[in-house]
Amino acid sequence: MTESCFTLLAKDGKARRGRVSTAHGHVNTPAFMPVGTAGTVKAMLPESVAATGAEILLGNTYHLMLRPGAERVAALGGLHKFMNWPKPILTDSGGFQVMSLSELRKITEQGVEFRSHLDGRKHMLSPETSTQIQDQLDSDITMCFDECTPFPATPDQAAQSMRLSMRWAVRSRDAFRRRPGYLQFGIMQGGIYEHLRQESARALVDIGFEGYAIGGLAIGEGQIEMFRILDFAPDFLPEDRPRYLMGVGRPADIVGAVSRGIDMFDCVMPTRAGRTGAAFTRFGELNIRNARHATDPRPIDPNCTCPACTSYSRGYIHHLNKAKEIVGAMLLTWHNLHYYQELMQGLRRAIEAGTFAEFVMDFEAGQARSDL
Ligand SMILES: CC(C)(C)OC(=O)NCc1c[nH]c2nc(N)[nH]c(=O)c12
Numbered sequence: 001m002t003e004s005c006f007t008l009l010a011k012d013g014k015a016r017r018g019r020v021s022t023a024h025g026h027v028n029t030p031a032f033m034p035v036g037t038a039g040t041v042k043a044m045l046p047e048s049v050a051a052t053g054a055e056i057l058l059g060n061t062y063h064l065m066l067r068p069g070a071e072r073v074a075a076l077g078g079l080h081k082f083m084n085w086p087k088p089i090l091t092d093s094g095g096f097q098v099m100s101l102s103e104l105r106k107i108t109e110q111g112v113e114f115r116s117h118l119d120g121r122k123h124m125l126s127p128e129t130s131t132q133i134q135d136q137l138d139s140d141i142t143m144c145f146d147e148c149t150p151f152p153a154t155p156d157q158a159a160q161s162m163r164l165s166m167r168w169a170v171r172s173r174d175a176f177r178r179r180p181g182y183l184q185f186g187i188m189q190g191g192i193y194e195h196l197r198q199e200s201a202r203a204l205v206d207i208g209f210e211g212y213a214i215g216g217l218a219i220g221e222g223q224i225e226m227f228r229i230l231d232f233a234p235d236f237l238p239e240d241r242p243r244y245l246m247g248v249g250r251p252a253d254i255v256g257a258v259s260r261g262i263d264m265f266d267c268v269m270p271t272r273a274g275r276t277g278a279a280f281t282r283f284g285e286l287n288i289r290n291a292r293h294a295t296d297p298r299p300i301d302p303n304c305t306c307p308a309c310t311s312y313s314r315g316y317i318h319h320l321n322k323a324k325e326i327v328g329a330m331l332l333t334w335h336n337l338h339y340y341q342e343l344m345q346g347l348r349r350a351i352e353a354g355t356f357a358e359f360v361m362d363f364e365a366g367q368a369r370s371d372l
Pocket residue numbers: 092093094095096143144146147148149187214215216217218219220246247248
């Protein structure tokens with residue numbers, strides 16, 4: 001009996017408000033997952049990440065298998081204990097990271113052979129080994145082992161790549177240890193082609209997963225093309241299961257994707273930007289490194305309740321960033337993650353209240369203001 005792990009609480013147009021329940025707790029959707037690639041959300045303590053309102057993190061099979069190794073994480077109590085994050089964790093399956101991070105890799109029907117980008121040692125990832133590693137990590141949401149189809153790809157290239165991923169999805173599902181509270185998501189591929197996206201969705205639904213991701217987007221096609229695909233792709237997926245758009249995105253990408261029926265997101269943007277000096281705010285992005293902030297006594301956003309905005313000036317964070325002080329990365333990362341969670345909470349409340357359209361208009365008006 002697979003009790004439904006997803007409850008659809010409200011809809012406003014195609015936007016959905018829901019809740020995913022897992023072994024380590026529930027996740028309110030639309031949800032943003034901070035990226036905790038190597039067992040840490042960079043520049044943040046887990047208590048700080050929880051304080052931003054995040055209810056689920058993303059971990060990476062690829063990075064953790066290379067260092068410190070899945071066996072060691074399991075021996076130290078699993079990823080939740082290891083990184084002191086008692087809430088839900090979703091782990092990506094590694095296929096995508098292998099293609100973007102490792103050299104000397106060989107793709108076969110069996111899986112992917114590659115050399116570690118850390119020490120050059122040989123490794124093998126397959127649907128079976130990826131699923132087994134995610135089990136060792138005690139992941140609440142396990143992702144299928146797929147190939148992220150490169151962009152651009154011809155229809156034939158996209159079809160071949162997608163069909164390999166669908167064969168790998170069958171093997172991933174067969175290797176998954178079914179137990180209450182533990183979910184596995186299939187990953188839709190198919191490039192920019194509607195008929196391939198539909199074929200992929202049908203293949204995944206035939207196998208049957210607790211949730212479904214849309215992969216192979218945000219890889220260079222641009223927001224307009226991504227939204228064009230999101231105008232049809234989510235509708236190929238079951239209404240009563242979570243839909244996760246992988247690797248997305250900027251605030252405006254997230255708002256647009258929620259309006260097209262997406263429930264879950266992950267992106268390195270807010271954390272990476274926290275280290276490079278970019279701040280996301282209600283009134284658009286600002287880069288704290290810009291000289292105009294050097295003597296500005298105001299916080300990044302006077303209306304923001306995060307620690308950076310309640311106690312520090314732009315001038316100070318500008319200084320920290322220029323001096324490459326670690327606290328600079330901490331404060332700006334905290335602010336960005338806080339802003340992202342505030343955005344998700346605003347989206348959830350607007351869908352519940354039936355005021356999603358107004359929320360989007362306010363959001364877009366705010367982002368367009370340049371008096372930041
Ligand atoms: C370039 C960025 C990372 C922004 O987006 C994508 O690559 N988007 C696609 C993507 C991200 N993560 C994935 N994991 C898996 N298994 N498969 C995928 O297709 C993806």
